[in-house]
Structure formats: structure tokens, C-alpha cells
Amino acid sequence: MSVYLQNGEWHPGWYDTRATHGEFLRPAAVFRDWITADGSSGYPAQPGRYHLYVSLACPWAHRTLIVRALKRLEAVVSVSIVEPVMSEQGWCFSDTLPDHVNGFSFLHQLYTATQPDYSGRISVPVLWDKVRNRIVNNESSEIIRMLNGAFNQFGDASFDLCPEALRVEIDALNDFIYENINNGVYRCGFASTQASYENAFHKLFAALDQIEAWLANSRYLVGDQITEADWRLFTTLARFDAVYYSHFKCSRNRIEDFPHLSRYLRELYLVPGIASTVDIDHIKRHYFMSHPHINPTGIVPVGPRLKFCADAGAL
Incomplete structure (x- = not known):
């Protein structure tokens, strides 16, 4: 709806x-x-x-x-x-x-x-x-x-997720990730023609392959420092195997099938404060029950087992 x-x-x-x-x-x-x-x-x-x-x-x-x-x-x-x-x-x-x-x-x-x-x-x-x-x-x-x-005087000003010296690189990564991955899964799931779906599908997995290759030699997207770009990618990766793989037909690979992306996803999830922001139950119920034109029965899958957050809702 x-x-x-x-x-x-x-x-x-x-x-x-x-x-x-x-x-x-x-x-x-x-x-x-x-x-x-x-x-x-x-x-x-x-x-x-x-x-x-x-x-x-x-x-x-x-x-x-x-x-x-x-x-x-x-x-x-x-x-x-x-x-x-x-x-x-x-x-x-x-x-x-x-x-x-x-x-x-x-x-x-x-x-x-x-x-x-x-x-x-x-x-x-x-x-x-x-x-x-x-x-x-x-x-x-x-x-x-x-x-x-804007709120550094009231919160934790000890780190900056988007340092000025890295902003051009972060912005370029954000644009690439948004177009091909963040919004790419939606362009697969909400496409209404085969050609539009396949075009989005191939761009999505080409981008994931590129990030996988990048992470083979880099701990995070911008070297050894977690930045805004990592968290913008994380929110899509966290939903991928539970929802996008099946519901949005993004089914070439799971994130768990990528060794470097899956390592990266687990590491980000374990950053203090992050696990409490991930609610797999809300995620699955929203997607599978709010898109009747994609899933008319409204049945929510029991699986899959998500290794990156084994303590965040099990199945």
C-alpha cells in the first residue's frame, strides 16, 4: 500500500x-x-x-x-x-x-x-x-x-562521519551506491516490465561485484575509517538476504555469498549501538505485508537465518 x-x-x-x-x-x-x-x-x-x-x-x-x-x-x-x-x-x-x-x-x-x-x-x-x-x-x-x-556541542564530537578532507570521495561513493544499490534494489522490485527489471538487476550486481572487489583490499569503503558512505551501504546490505533477495527478485547472490561484503556487514553490525537499530521483524513484516501487488497473500517468510545478526530475531 x-x-x-x-x-x-x-x-x-x-x-x-x-x-x-x-x-x-x-x-x-x-x-x-x-x-x-x-x-x-x-x-x-x-x-x-x-x-x-x-x-x-x-x-x-x-x-x-x-x-x-x-x-x-x-x-x-x-x-x-x-x-x-x-x-x-x-x-x-x-x-x-x-x-x-x-x-x-x-x-x-x-x-x-x-x-x-x-x-x-x-x-x-x-x-x-x-x-x-x-x-x-x-x-x-x-x-x-x-x-x-550541527549537534556536536550536545553529542559526541570526537569523530566525524564525513570529514572535509574525505568529502569528495564520500560523495562520489554515495552517488554510486545510491544509484546502483540503495535505489537499485527498489528499481528491481518495483519494475513493471522485464526489460526495466533486468537492467536494474544487472546494474545492481555489477555494483556489488565492484564493492566486493574493493573490500578485498580495504577494510571499509574509505580505507580504515568508517564513514557515512559505509552506513548508507549498510542499511541496504542488512535487508538484502531477508527481503530483497526474494521479495525484490535480487536473486543472483545473497550478501552471505560474498566473502568480503559479508565480513564487512558483520563488522559494521557489531559496532556499539548499531544492533539496537536493526529490527528484522519490522523489516520483514513491512516489505512482505505492505506490497500486495508483489506479495498478494501477505505471508511473511519464516527464514532465512541471518548470520550477521544471529541475536536480532533468529529466523
């Missing part, structure tokens, strides 16, 4: 791939304001002011939870988690997983609270300003940069 708003009114509806010859094209995020340490943007970094809305299933939202944990910002930026299975009105809250700030029932209410005539898709993550009562940003790549840099 998917949902979009047209002039502030919600509508159920899947992505229309007919106009793109069967290819899935991800729409750009709309809210792109920035939090800055000095407040020059109009959004000053302040503890307790900002709130993240996330899905534990979504790889884009997962990035923000990882950086929040690594920068030790749990007491600075609060979080609400949506239900893993989408409702008829898209991402939703419940008594078990409530909206702690606004008390909304559906994520799309955040969008219309910010812009009453909003038109577009409803996505996570959302970074919310509790003072101005509006969305600051809903682009994950920008949110993690803010969490990494």
Missing part, C-alpha cells in the same frame, strides 16, 4: 510506472531546510527541540537512527516509530507505537500540518521542529549530515 497527497487530500495509489516504460523513479524529497549549529538557517541546533519520525523497516530512515546513535544524540533528538505495516492511509501510528509529539494517527498529517496544500508522496524519515511545528527536512542524506555536524 502506498499513499500520496494531492492538494492536501490523501489518495491511495502505487507509483505509476507506465509513463516511465516500467522503470521505478523515486521522487525527490520536498522539505529541505537545515539545522545549523549557529542558528543562521532559522533552525538552531538545540537539545529537545527536534523530533525524528522513522520506520524501523525503511533503509533511508535507518540511516538517521544509526547516526543519532553513533553521535550519542538519543537524549537530544527524540524519536517516534511508525507501524511496520502500512495502512490504507500509508505510514501510521498506534497505541503501541504512538506519535509522541503531535498525537497524529497518520504520517501524512505531518505533511499537511506543515503545508496544507501539499502534493506528493509521504515518506520517512521526517525531521520535525517542535518549536515551529513544522517539518524541517524529509531527505535522509541531509538529515544525517545535520546530525553528524
Whole structure:
């Protein structure tokens, strides 16, 4: 199930791939304001002011939870988690997983609270300003940069996931990984023609082969230092064998079949604070129960056994 708003009114509806010859094209995020340490943007970094809305299933939202944990910002930026299975009105809250700030029932209410005539898709993550009562940003790549840099006086400033000296290299890696792997699995899974699927499939595995070869001689993507690029790749790798391999038909190889990628995935998972951000149950229930055009029965597979996180949900 998917949902979009047209002039502030919600509508159920899947992505229309007919106009793109069967290819899935991800729409750009709309809210792109920035939090800055000095407040020059109009959004000053302040503890307790900002709130993240996330899905534990979504790889884009997962990035923000990882950086929040690594920068030790749990007491600075609060979080609400949506239900893993989408409702008829898209991402939703419940008594078990409530909206702690606004008390909304559906994520799309955040969008219309910010812009009453909003038109577009409803996505996570959302970074919310509790003072101005509006969305600051809903682009994950920008949110993690803010969490990494703007809140250093309140969190752990001892490390930088995107050092200036490495930024050009990190940005190039991010672009390659996003186009071919992060979004590549979706371009496989949401393709509606054989040709579009096969094109995305071959690009995906060519990219994974390239990263595998790179990791044969490098501990991380940028030498011996974990950077933002590693975590942006991690969230896709963590979902691959459980979901993308079968549900999105990315079935040439599992990540476990790549010796260097699987070593790398396990090592990243074991970084302190990361395991608690990985919820295999939410991940599997979301994908297998929220895409009825791909999995009409809604049956969630019991397997597979995931070696990288044997303590994170077993089967």
C-alpha cells in the first residue's frame, strides 16, 4: 500500500510506472531546510527541540537512527516509530507505537500540518521542529549530515562521519551506491516490465561485484575509517538476504555469498549501538505485508537465518 497527497487530500495509489516504460523513479524529497549549529538557517541546533519520525523497516530512515546513535544524540533528538505495516492511509501510528509529539494517527498529517496544500508522496524519515511545528527536512542524506555536524556541542564530537578532507570521495561513493544499490534494489522490485527489471538487476550486481572487489583490499569503503558512505551501504546490505533477495527478485547472490561484503556487514553490525537499530521483524513484516501487488497473500517468510545478526530475531 502506498499513499500520496494531492492538494492536501490523501489518495491511495502505487507509483505509476507506465509513463516511465516500467522503470521505478523515486521522487525527490520536498522539505529541505537545515539545522545549523549557529542558528543562521532559522533552525538552531538545540537539545529537545527536534523530533525524528522513522520506520524501523525503511533503509533511508535507518540511516538517521544509526547516526543519532553513533553521535550519542538519543537524549537530544527524540524519536517516534511508525507501524511496520502500512495502512490504507500509508505510514501510521498506534497505541503501541504512538506519535509522541503531535498525537497524529497518520504520517501524512505531518505533511499537511506543515503545508496544507501539499502534493506528493509521504515518506520517512521526517525531521520535525517542535518549536515551529513544522517539518524541517524529509531527505535522509541531509538529515544525517545535520546530525553528524550541527549537534556536536550536545553529542559526541570526537569523530566525524564525513570529514572535509574525505568529502569528495564520500560523495562520489554515495552517488554510486545510491544509484546502483540503495535505489537499485527498489528499481528491481518495483519494475513493471522485464526489460526495466533486468537492467536494474544487472546494474545492481555489477555494483556489488565492484564493492566486493574493493573490500578485498580495504577494510571499509574509505580505507580504515568508517564513514557515512559505509552506513548508507549498510542499511541496504542488512535487508538484502531477508527481503530483497526474494521479495525484490535480487536473486543472483545473497550478501552471505560474498566473502568480503559479508565480513564487512558483520563488522559494521557489531559496532556499539548499531544492533539496537536493526529490527528484522519490522523489516520483514513491512516489505512482505505492505506490497500486495508483489506479495498478494501477505505471508511473511519464516527464514532465512541471518548470520550477521544471529541475536536480532533468529529466523
